[in-house]
Amino acid sequence: MTNHPDDTIASRISRALADRIISGELAPGQRLRQDHVAEEFGASHVPVREAFRRLEAQGLAVSEPRRGVRVASFDLREVREVAEMRAALEVLALRHAVPHLTPAILDRAAAATAAADSSRDVRSWEAANRAFHRLILEPCAMPRLLAAIDDLHAASARFLFSAWRSSWEARTDHDHRAILAALREGDGDAAMAILGRHVQWIGRTPVRNATGETREVFSIVG
Amino acid sequence: MTNHPDDTIASRISRALADRIISGELAPGQRLRQDHVAEEFGASHVPVREAFRRLEAQGLAVSEPRRGVRVASFDLREVREVAEMRAALEVLALRHAVPHLTPAILDRAAAATAAADSSRDVRSWEAANRAFHRLILEPCAMPRLLAAIDDLHAASARFLFSAWRSSWEARTDHDHRAILAALREGDGDAAMAILGRHVQWIGRTPVRNATGETREVFSIVG
DNA sequence: TCGGCAGAAATTATCTATAATTTTTGAGCC
DNA sequence: GGCTCAAAAATTATAGATAATTTCTGCCGA
Incomplete structure (x- = not known):
């Protein structure tokens, strides 16, 4: 895997998902399933979880413990x-x-x-x-x-x-x-x-x- | 393990570390080693890593890929x-x-x-x-x-x-x-x-x- | 004495596996 | 036909294990 230095898999996933959420490709309220995302990026779910935490901090996703992560809605x-x-x-x-x-x-x-x-x-x-x-x-x-x-x-x-x-x-x-x-x-x-x-x-x-x-x-x- | 609902191990670790950083118990620039933290809290390092991401977002810690996490310094x-x-x-x-x-x-x-x-x-x-x-x-x-x-x-x-x-x-x-x-x-x-x-x-x-x-x-x- | 260079130890980042929880499905019953 | 409850499937959360990178240590040579 081409690993650019100073660039972790988790951050790449985070940026890609952020881009999709911002562009509207991922709809508000939509569930983000870590295994699906992991499979798509050819990674395991551990870096995916870290990416979720970052999106959460940016206000782009909301997480409910043990119930998964959703794209943040907005009104x-x-x-x-x-x-x-x-x-x-x-x-x-x-x-x-x-x-x-x-x-x-x-x-x-x-x-x-x-x-x-x-x-x-x-x-x-x-x-x-x-x-x-x-x-x-x-x-x-x-x-x-x-x-x-x-x-x-x-x-x-x-x-x-x-x-x-x-x-x-x-x-x-x-x-x-x-x-x-x-x-x-x-x-x-x-x-x-x-x-x-x-x-x-x-x-x-x-x-x-x-x-x-x-x-x-x-x-x-x- | 007594798992209160709506409360994950990662968030508990995050709060505990945030408290130590804020109180000065953890000095600015000090390294946070995931295995040590994991051992102290009786958890594995996966939730520790998630806690680190949250601290990073709060500006209490800074992370360099593959070089670990440090308590954020401030001037x-x-x-x-x-x-x-x-x-x-x-x-x-x-x-x-x-x-x-x-x-x-x-x-x-x-x-x-x-x-x-x-x-x-x-x-x-x-x-x-x-x-x-x-x-x-x-x-x-x-x-x-x-x-x-x-x-x-x-x-x-x-x-x-x-x-x-x-x-x-x-x-x-x-x-x-x-x-x-x-x-x-x-x-x-x-x-x-x-x-x-x-x-x-x-x-x-x-x-x-x-x-x-x-x-x-x-x-x-x- | 100091700087640089192995090799070893420690640490991080990731993957695979397991346990626990939630959601879905479907059969039985009212 | 619709509701309830239980088993099954899916999903999340954590643990344990592995590979790769960084840091430390001590030795050698200038």
Whole structure:
């Protein structure tokens, strides 16, 4: 087996499952059976169990002792909760990042925004959006804070994908441009204010499902 | 083996180790060897490994693949980071809790404050302090937020114990009383402002170590 | 005396096997 | 026809065993 160093089987399984949960391939409430997962990855169930624990900590799965693990469900309450936590923590991160932001970083963030705007599908849009946020927040150099924000981004992405799974249209992110403009002018407070609102923006979106019906779905955007 | 329902061996080990790390019984950087822990708890190493994953997620331990698990170290930077994260998240929680606070809850919070003031040792002070914060924040009914705050409290307690391990003197917590007073008057904004400052308060404290020397130690308080 | 290099010991990560619990299935009964 | 209870199947949780990696130890040579 090709074992890259610094990479354990458990972490590979954890990442793969996280990706499926986030993309919606694994539905909320769905049971995760350790032997099945183990067989699929050609491993035994011991690393699978460790992967489950990590998913649990990330809030992507819930475990009931002796009754198995399920994909975490989520409702509008939780969408709001994650959005508000992100707003609080990303604003905090930005406050500390501002003194260390360089024009080069802002240029890369602008490129990420452009990439998001020209995305043809949700997945690449989400990746570009995440890159933007990470770029402007990373200079805060607070690893624990950044890790927490990453987990919240994963949760956000679940909601995003669940809303826009079928239909997707490119949008232009004015907030991102406004944040960059404020940062370029050295107005950190304004950037923080926009970011805080931006992350909490929750919209109603009409979504067409497989049978052609249209229903309104709440979704997080920033 | 007496297996209480809803309680797995891994979670018991995890709680026990977390307690030792927080109390300082296990020093930062110290290696945690799975076989030794397994033997001590009369279990095999599989649940021990799962406990390690949980501690890792809580930020109490760090793991390097194939090189084992160590108690997470912490420095002043991280103390500040945790304090600021707590401030951001606890203020958010309080904002949502305020509409659901009842006089009965505030009375219990006042009792917790009194218990803290009359504590004779750090450990009971910390428990009472934690109870105060949980009481006024729990009504926000945001489980993910509360879980994140709990983990940050655990990290805070590490710093607290490391500073006051040897010497401890009872203090009166004026901030807690001010927060309660503001809440009783219905002034949620004032309570949030005080809480935000309170949690971030980091003091220099002279600490006497075993050899009788005195040195200054940073410590978190709220 | 110090640094580097075997070999040994310890430790981690994984797999296979076993025990215990939960869920499912199906026969018997009302 | 639907309900109840028990046996069977599936699944989880833990234990014991194995392979691979890392760390320690002591020796040799510069």
